[in-house]
Amino acid sequence: MTPLDLTWRLDPLAILLLVLVVGIAAAVLPFAHRSLRGDRRGRAVTIAIAGMLAATALLVVAGELWMLAAAWSLATAATLAALGLGGGRPALRRAGPWLVLGDLVLWLAVVLAATGTAGQAPAVLLVVAAALRCALPPAHPWLVDSLYAPTPVSAALHGGIVNGGGILVITQFALIAGSPIAVTLLAALGAVAIVAGVLAALVRTDIKGRLVASTVAQMGFMLLVAALGLLAAALLHLVAHGFYKSALFLSSSDGIDRRAADRRAPRPLPISATERRARAAAGALLPIAALVAVALVLYPGGRGPAELLLLIVIGTAFAAAGARVAALAPSRLRALGLTALLAVGAVAFAGVTSALTGMLGLTRPADLAAQPVALAVALLAVVALAGLAAVRRWAPTGRVALVLLALGHRLGSGVVRVERPRESRPAPAPNHAPQPQPQTA
Incomplete structure (x- = not known):
């Protein structure tokens, strides 16, 4: 060929x-x-x-x-x-x-x-x-x-x-x-x-x-x-x-309209700090349990450290989303429904990934080079994100946070500024009025 x-x-x-x-x-x-x-x-x-x-x-x-x-x-x-x-x-x-x-x-x-x-x-x-x-x-x-x-x-x-x-x-x-x-x-x-x-x-x-x-x-x-x-x-x-x-x-x-609708919406009923923490814990644990259970069924022997790392990252994402929606839901029934929906999403992710692997033949190549190095780099990325979250949570105004924000501004403000030509202004007319003479004694 x-x-x-x-x-x-x-x-x-x-x-x-x-x-x-x-x-x-x-x-x-x-x-x-x-x-x-x-x-x-x-x-x-x-x-x-x-x-x-x-x-x-x-x-x-x-x-x-x-x-x-x-x-x-x-x-x-x-x-x-x-x-x-x-x-x-x-x-x-x-x-x-x-x-x-x-x-x-x-x-x-x-x-x-x-x-x-x-x-x-x-x-x-x-x-x-x-x-x-x-x-x-x-x-x-x-x-x-x-x-x-x-x-x-x-x-x-x-x-x-x-x-x-x-x-x-x-x-x-x-x-x-x-x-x-x-x-x-x-x-x-x-x-x-x-x-x-x-x-x-x-x-x-x-x-x-x-x-x-x-x-x-x-x-x-x-x-x-x-x-x-x-x-x-x-x-x-x-x-x-x-x-x-x-x-x-x-x-x-439609972002402005959505923000306005959120401001007009009735505030959720106040709940105690204990109930909020309980909701957050339940909202985090249910998606993680569903994801781990399906992963163990689909991959009973496990695949390796790369799959484990991906499972941890995806589980953390589902756990954070579940904790947030459960804590902010206006009622216990709504919190349970949203958490269950996230659990279904976790199950769908594991199931669809497994189906695509078998149906499309997207298995890891046996001769994949430098996989340990790639795994180490992925671990460093996870640690960096965890450190960034810790800084935002416990030291949002510290020196490290300010340095990170400055770096974020440099990375995020990439829009080119077009300099407009300055308008030429006429020179001021000379003042021909007679200047006052100093008085002598």
């Missing part, structure tokens, strides 16, 4: 990713048509968004690496067109260089992979290209600057284009897994993105800015999970994030 063979893939993995792309297109394109109807460039922006999603669909079904790179470049061209038409020069100032650099890196990987004599270089270049498309630091400012473009462009970016990096890693993981350098780099970039995204989200006060920072952190988490060889969990996270984040962007303009 030569590198120029024209083959398409329609396996279950490609079909699932096509469902993601088509679903996002069905939501974003009608919204763009309605919201941009009064804009003189609205139709062109809508066509560019359609081009972005169509190129992503080609990326999903590409059977050869060079075909994937061609679809990748088409998606880049459509993205730059949508940003330029919708946001002008400020939206392109940093997006253009970073996205084009990602294309060049990917095509270099294609050329080196075709020769077959480049060693680990193609795998490393694939990781770099994926990190640039996923807007991982230091490339995250291009995604921040995309906020100059209209909301439908952001929804298509975060639901489809940014996920292209994850699609590249998952579909080409057989090549990446054999390179210790590539696996270590993938894990390190993902861990840095998680911490940087969380820090940036803490200081952004606007809705869309916080969504951008959240995307950086979520993409980092997805790539870190993939570096551990947990491809089914990474794929599930990619699909869920695409639908969820595009929906959040399309509804971001």
Whole structure:
């Protein structure tokens, strides 16, 4: 089989990713048509968004690496067109260089992979290209600057284009897994993105800015999970994030109305501190118990430290959500219902992950290189997040907290400031009035 063979893939993995792309297109394109109807460039922006999603669909079904790179470049061209038409020069100032650099890196990987004599270089270049498309630091400012473009462009970016990096890693993981350098780099970039995204989200006060920072952190988490060889969990996270984040962007303009409705809503009945703690404990324990029970049934012998670490992270997330909703629920019945719903979500996560692993064949490669290093990096990321939470909880005004907030401002305030030319003011007219003479004695 030569590198120029024209083959398409329609396996279950490609079909699932096509469902993601088509679903996002069905939501974003009608919204763009309605919201941009009064804009003189609205139709062109809508066509560019359609081009972005169509190129992503080609990326999903590409059977050869060079075909994937061609679809990748088409998606880049459509993205730059949508940003330029919708946001002008400020939206392109940093997006253009970073996205084009990602294309060049990917095509270099294609050329080196075709020769077959480049060693680990193609795998490393694939990781770099994926990190640039996923807007991982230091490339995250291009995604921040995309906020100059209209909301439908952001929804298509975060639901489809940014996920292209994850699609590249998952579909080409057989090549990446054999390179210790590539696996270590993938894990390190993902861990840095998680911490940087969380820090940036803490200081952004606007809705869309916080969504951008959240995307950086979520993409980092997805790539870190993939570096551990947990491809089914990474794929599930990619699909869920695409639908969820595009929906959040399309509804971001309703944030003020939701805040106003929350203020008008009746306050929950006051409860004692003891009952609040009991609710929080019950809300945390029920989802964790459901997740652990299903995990033990589906994986009776356990899989390894990577699966255990992922189980701990996911269990912590469900526990935090359960404790919060149970403590803030207006009644005990509502608290029980919300906690039970979270337990169902935990069971669904474990079940769907297991089903995807078997149905799509997304098992960890037997020759996965540098997995202990990737696991150590993941542990460091978990420790860093735990330390950040401890600082926010017990020392929110200390020196460490102030340093972290300053770093978050530097990471989150990536919007380009356009300097306006100063208006020329006429020089003041000379005063020809006679000056008073000093009086002499």
